[in-house]
Amino acid sequence: MTALRILTLMAATLTMGLTAGAFALYAHTIMPGLGRTDDRTFVGSFQAMDRAIMNPWFIGCCFFGALLLTALAGVAALRTGAFVWIAVAFGLYLVAVVLTVAVNVPLNDALKAAGDPGRIDVAAARAAFHETRWxxxxxxxxxxxxxxxxLLAWALVVTER
Known part of the structure; x- marks a missing residue:
């Protein structure tokens, strides 16, 4: 059980780190860069990136993988000192998943549904996207x-004690 507990916690930590990194990359590089572009570039680039991120690697291994693996790590760590840290990490990530599904995904989908940037009013599509909200x-x-x-990294430290 100890090996399973450590392996699931390591996998949860890695997938959470990858997911946090993806969100951070959008926060400190992608969106500020796109924010400085004209409407056509913004709409076309965002549509292309959103289509590209919808792949098994990100969706399965990172986005939902982090949720599933953190839950499994929590179950494996029941009645250990690491459980509380894993449970709080799961709760934080669950809020992020709900936020993604409630805010980011609908905005992404609406921008993709606006159509080909060469055939639509890109200024209107960008305004309807609610860039600041995203x-x-x-x-x-x-x-x-x-x-x-x-928290998952700290749970690894606690697990080793």
């Missing part, structure tokens, strides 16, 4: 997942 939501997701990553 950015603020993503910063919150970044903080939540970074906190969850830190």
């Amino acid at each position: 950015v603020v939501s993503n910063v919150v997701r970044t903080i939540l997942t970074t906190g969850a990553f830190g």
Whole structure:
């Protein structure tokens, strides 16, 4: 059981770190960079990146993988000193998942549904996207997942004691 507990916790920590990193990359590089572009570039680039991120690696291994593996790590750590840290990490990440599904995904989908940037009013599509709302939501997701990553890393320390 100890090996299973450590392996699930390590996997949860790694996938949470990858997810936090992806959200952070959008927060400190991608969205600020896109924010400085014209409407056509913004809409076309965001649509292309959103289509690209919808892949098994990110969705399965990172986004939902982090949720599932953190839950499994928590179950494996029941009645240990690491459980509380894993449980709080799970809670933080669950809030990030709900935020993603409630705010970011609908905005992403609406921008993709706006159509080909060469055939639509890109200024109207960008305005309807609610860029500031997306950015603020993503910063919150970044903080939540970074906190969850830190808690899972601490749970690894506690597990070794």
